[in-house]
Amino acid sequence: MITVFKMNERFGGFLADGEMANVFRFTEVEPAVACGGHVVLDFEGVTNMTDSFGNAFIGTLIQHHPELLSSGLEFKNCNPLMRSLVSMAIDVAHLLARQPA
Amino acid sequence: MVITLPSCVVEDGLPDFLGALWQPVDGERLDFDFSRVVFYIPAAITMLIARIDHARRSGVTGAFIGLHECKSFRYLQRIDFFDQLGIALPEDFERHDTGTAFVPLREVVPSPVSIRDDPLATDLARCVADAAEGDVFQLSQYSLGEIIANLKQHACQRGFVCAQYTKKSDLVRIGIADSGIGIREGFRQNSAPKYRAEMNDAQVLELAMSLFGSSKAHMTTPYGESPNRGVGLTITRFMVAESYGHFFLASGTSWWFRNGLGTPKDGVFANGASIQGTVLSLGYQRDQVTNYPELRQQAWAGLGLTSDPRTRSLFS
Numbered sequence: 254m255i256t257v258f259k260m261n262e263r264f265g266g267f268l269a270d271g272e273m274a275n276v277f278r279f280t281e282v283e284p285a286v287a288c289g290g291h292v293v294l295d296f297e298g299v300t301n302m303t304d305s306f307g308n309a310f311i312g313t314l315i316q317h318h319p320e321l322l323s324s325g326l327e328f329k330n331c332n333p334l335m336r337s338l339v340s341m342a343i344d345v346a347h348l349l350a351r352q353p354a
Numbered sequence: 355m356v357i358t359l360p361s362c363v364v365e366d367g368l369p370d371f372l373g374a375l376w377q378p379v380d381g382e383r384l385d386f387d388f389s390r391v392v393f394y395i396p397a398a399i400t401m402l403i404a405r406i407d408h409a410r411r412s413g414v415t416g417a418f419i420g421l422h423e424c425k426s427f428r429y430l431q432r433i434d435f436f437d438q439l440g441i442a443l444p445e446d447f448e449r450h451d452t453g454t455a456f457v458p459l460r461e462v463v464p465s466p467v468s469i470r471d472d473p474l475a476t477d478l479a480r481c482v483a484d485a486a487e488g489d490v491f492q493l494s495q496y497s498l499g500e501i502i503a504n505l506k507q508h509a510c511q512r513g514f515v516c517a518q519y520t521k522k523s524d525l526v527r528i529g530i531a532d533s534g535i536g537i538r539e540g541f542r543q544n545s546a547p548k549y550r551a552e553m554n555d556a557q558v559l560e561l562a563m564s565l566f567g568s569s570k571a572h573m574t575t576p577y578g579e580s581p582n583r584g585v586g587l588t589i590t591r592f593m594v595a596e597s598y599g600h601f602f603l604a605s606g607t608s609w610w611f612r613n614g615l616g617t618p619k620d621g622v623f624a625n626g627a628s629i630q631g632t633v634l635s636l637g638y639q640r641d642q643v644t645n646y647p648e649l650r651q652q653a654w655a656g657l658g659l660t661s662d663p664r665t666r667s668l669f670s
Contacts, residue, residue, distance in 0.1 A: 269472035269499040271581030272507075279577035301492050303499040304589055309581035317578070322664045329670050334492075334647040336669055341650070344659040345585060349566070 254290035257329075258282065261298035264306075271305030278310050286318055286325065296339075297330035307342030315346040355380045356419065358387040363398035365600050365635060369609050371398055372633065373623035375405045384409050388427070389420025396516035396529030397602060397635030399459065403435060403514050408533035408630055410439070434458040438514065457481040462505050462513045462530070475499040478517040482526040489646040493593060493638070494526060496646075500586030501530050501634055507582060508569065509534030509631065524639045531633035537562045537605040541569040555608035556620050563591055563603065563610070565657055590636070592653040599638030604629055 260268065263277065285292050315321060328339050363371045386406065394402070409416060421427050421443075428447055430436065436443050438459055457478055475498035476486075483491035498515070505513045513532025519525070538558045541549035546569040548561055561567045568584030575581070591612075594601045598614040607628045612618040623629070643649070 267472060267476055267495055267499065269475060269503065271503060275575060275577040275579075275581045300487070301495050301499075303496060303503065304583070304585040305500060305503050305581055308583040308585060309579075312583070313579050322668070326668055327670050328668050331669055334650070337647060337651060339669075340665045341654050341659060343665050344654070345583060348659060349583070 254288065255293060256285040256290055257293040257295055259295045259297070261296070264299075266298055266300045268299060268302040268306040268310075271303070271309040274306045274310035275313070278314055282310075282314060283317065286314075286321065289325075291325055291327065292321075293327045293329050295329045296332075296335050299335055300332070302335065302338045304342070304345075307338055308345050311339055311342040312346035312349070315343050316350060355383065356385045356387055359391050359402070361390040361392045363394045365395065365602060365611070365613070365637065368395075368397060368602055368604070368611070368633075368635065369621055369623065372401060372604055372609065372629055373625065373627040375401065376623065376627045376629045377625055378627070379409075379414060382414060384414045384416040385419055386416065387419040388430075389423040391430075392425045394426070395527050395635065395637075396518050397527075397531065397633055398529070399430075399433070399435065400514040400516050400529045400531035401629075401633045403438060403459065404531045404533040404631060404633075406439060407512070407514075411533075432458070433516065457517055459514055459516045462502055462515050462532070464506050464509055464511065464534070472499045472502060474515065475502055478515065478528070482517045482519045482528070483640070484519070489649075490526065490640050490643045492646040493597070493643050493649065494528070497590045497594070497636055498528060500590055501528075501636075504587065505530055505532055505534075505632075508537075508540045510540075511535070511631065513631070519640075524641055525637055526640060527635070527637040529633070529635050531631065533631040536629065536631055537569075544569045544573060546570075547572055555606035556610070556622070559603055559605060559608055559610045559620070562605075563587055588657065589650070589653045592656055593649045594636055594638055596649055596652055597638040597642045599636065599642070602635035603632070605632040 431445055438461055460474055475495050478498050479491050479494035480486050482494050485491050509532040511532050511534030515530040518527045565588045566584040568582040570580045570582040571584045573580045591601050595615055600613045602611045607622050610620045
């Protein structure tokens, strides 16, 4: 099963709010991942993102599900900037995972 | 007691201005003399209104003196300075489109941020960039998004944000201030692991600006980890420096300032003054912000972060 989340339709072109990102990840994206389907995050029309949003949404998603780096997750229609911002959020997840508690 | 407001406040003058604004109040009355006021940068405007707001909330009475001699009286009216305080003053001019010169002073309330976009950050960024896209717009939108969210999540009190573009110097200036709990109290209340009670306020400022330094980074929410990782302010500071801009932060008894890539300065306010809350000032020249994506990449590299090659396969 493929689940597509259109980010622009939910949050607009600027992904800013870390609190909302947390809620969205917890209530919608993680359940879709838990069902074992393929999750597509469509960034068409998204032009900017805060680190708060990126870390709360993508960083935490990867921390909870590192297996997604191999399969089950797809970032679609990212412009070069969004591509780098998504990568950076994943980097933070890795860095935090290596930090002592 | 009367606080006589100075004529002009720019970045270098913020420590003296803030120290005077937050000097210990002698008595139950506090008047503000506006008669000399000519030009204030957004950080000075936002902290002035936050200071007045704090006095009124604390039951300190007072008046505004010399408004009609004040050269920037109409400007203050146009940016809704008095309206935000609930003071209706007659206007002898017609309001018109402000263009890119400024946007009205906006209130920021401590609450969850908006569901879509961050309209406040986007509006202010559009104003100072004179566009809804491009490098200056994106840097401004990002910076505003992060600092507005910080105020909402940490101040526990309403604050104010203001932005300004000065054509002559090509300077975008952003200021945000509140009279909330302040940075030290935020760390203390949240029992932040990196915070130590024996730290002085300058060390607390450094901690707040450091990578993963957020006072809430260790906390959990009903949805799992805290959305506060302590990255946004660090990245903002880095990008502003790389754009040869200025970054000023103050809370409690201390302030911290860096102009471009120069050596940072810090200090303690004179006469035992202590800010209730926090104030942040950002500024950069439009023509120095030419490649926002590269600026973000530089910031990340500067923090020692590198891309995981496994992420490449995730994009389509």
